Amino acid sequence: MKRHVLFTALLGALVVFFAFAALGGVKFLQIRELIAGAAHRAPPPEAVASAVARTESWPRTLAAIASVAPVQGVQVPAELGGTVTEIAFASGATVAAGDLLVRLDSTTEAAQLRALEAQAELARLNAERLRRLRADNTVAQSELDAAEAALRQSLANADAVRAVIAKKTIRAPFAGQTGIRLVNLGQYVEAGKPIVSLQSLDRVFVNFSLPQQEVSQVRPGLSLRLTTDAYPGREFTGMLTAVNPDLNASTRSVRLQGTFENPGQLLRPGMFGRVAVLLPDAQSVLAIPATAVFTAPYGDSVFVIEPSTNAAGGLVVRQQFIRTGRMKGDFVSVEAGLKPGEKVVSAGLFKLRNGMSVVENNDIVPPAETSPAPPNT
Numbered sequence: 001m002k003r004h005v006l007f008t009a010l011l012g013a014l015v016v017f018f019a020f021a022a023l024g025g026v027k028f029l030q031i032r033e034l035i036a037g038a039a040h041r042a043p044p045p046e047a048v049a050s051a052v053a054r055t056e057s058w059p060r061t062l063a064a065i066a067s068v069a070p071v072q073g074v075q076v077p078a079e080l081g082g083t084v085t086e087i088a089f090a091s092g093a094t095v096a097a098g099d100l101l102v103r104l105d106s107t108t109e110a111a112q113l114r115a116l117e118a119q120a121e122l123a124r125l126n127a128e129r130l131r132r133l134r135a136d137n138t139v140a141q142s143e144l145d146a147a148e149a150a151l152r153q154s155l156a157n158a159d160a161v162r163a164v165i166a167k168k169t170i171r172a173p174f175a176g177q178t179g180i181r182l183v184n185l186g187q188y189v190e191a192g193k194p195i196v197s198l199q200s201l202d203r204v205f206v207n208f209s210l211p212q213q214e215v216s217q218v219r220p221g222l223s224l225r226l227t228t229d230a231y232p233g234r235e236f237t238g239m240l241t242a243v244n245p246d247l248n249a250s251t252r253s254v255r256l257q258g259t260f261e262n263p264g265q266l267l268r269p270g271m272f273g274r275v276a277v278l279l280p281d282a283q284s285v286l287a288i289p290a291t292a293v294f295t296a297p298y299g300d301s302v303f304v305i306e307p308s309t310n311a312a313g314g315l316v317v318r319q320q321f322i323r324t325g326r327m328k329g330d331f332v333s334v335e336a337g338l339k340p341g342e343k344v345v346s347a348g349l350f351k352l353r354n355g356m357s358v359v360e361n362n363d364i365v366p367p368a369e370t371s372p373a374p375p376n377t
Helices: 002-040 107-135 141-167 212-217
Strands: 046-052 054-077 082-087 100-104 169-171 176-178 194-211 223-227 236-247 253-261 272-289 294-296 299-307 315-328 331-336 343-347 357-360
Touching: 046 299, 054 315, 100 194, 107 141, 141 169, 194 212, 194 272, 212 236, 212 253, 223 253, 272 315, 272 343, 315 357
Parallel strands: 046 357
Antiparallel strands: 046 343, 054 194, 054 272, 082 100, 100 169, 176 194, 194 253, 223 236, 223 272, 236 253, 272 331, 294 299, 299 315, 299 343, 315 331
């Protein structure tokens, strides 16, 4: 009885073992077939946007960092010291040439002027009397000369005091916009202390510098374009009006100045900007979208789209190193490494590798523009 039970248990164990072995063998064969199939199965192609490298004519430009300066601008000073008795302008107001800004106390000078005017009047009467007497040869010529000299001296003394009073009456030297006043009523102002900033903003200068190797390309009359972070998307146009005759001995650069009309007074003195000098001759360049350039520490490259050489057909990409030049809008020029008419990946290139299959899809990518809105900064 015991032998029969042992035999039955052993037989059951063998049946279970062979069942598991058969199941494991089947799964092993299935997995090996899946691995073998995956080794011969190509991954699905990646969807990318494409663009064709084309030859374009771009105007040549010279770029520089610029600063805005006023055509007329000054910190109006007090030429003489004195106490402020009148402030005739408001901060930020527009004033005309000759408008009163500040009046300093001149009561002492006014009293001196009245005394000198009285002396001048007496000298004039004496001179007239001596002229009549001299006509009758009653007095000597020397007496008349002394009287006329005294008259001229009295008039000069009165004019000197009038000049002091005029200097204590501070007026706008030209039309413009005032800044924030720097003095208060009743304040004693020392000679040379600024009263207010006065700027003429209807027209402004734009100053910038270029390296000496570009001096031969610039001359007065060239067009200028100015952009500034203060007005994103806004472009100001002007003209190059002056080129410094000498170069900076330290930087070997030449200083240039452009003149810009300033309607609305948007450009303010001291403002930072980027200026481009438009040269008269255009340049032929090979242009591609800037998004097509893959930038890496070892150099810039693009993925060129080519027909596949295998039996399945389709498209593949080839990584090609290039040398880029200047930019215009959404495009960048290629100086070496690419030929006109070659098609490159313009979007989706970060997921690519050399020889990878791709499919073109340009429906979801906005087109590149030479003058995008808003412009690139």
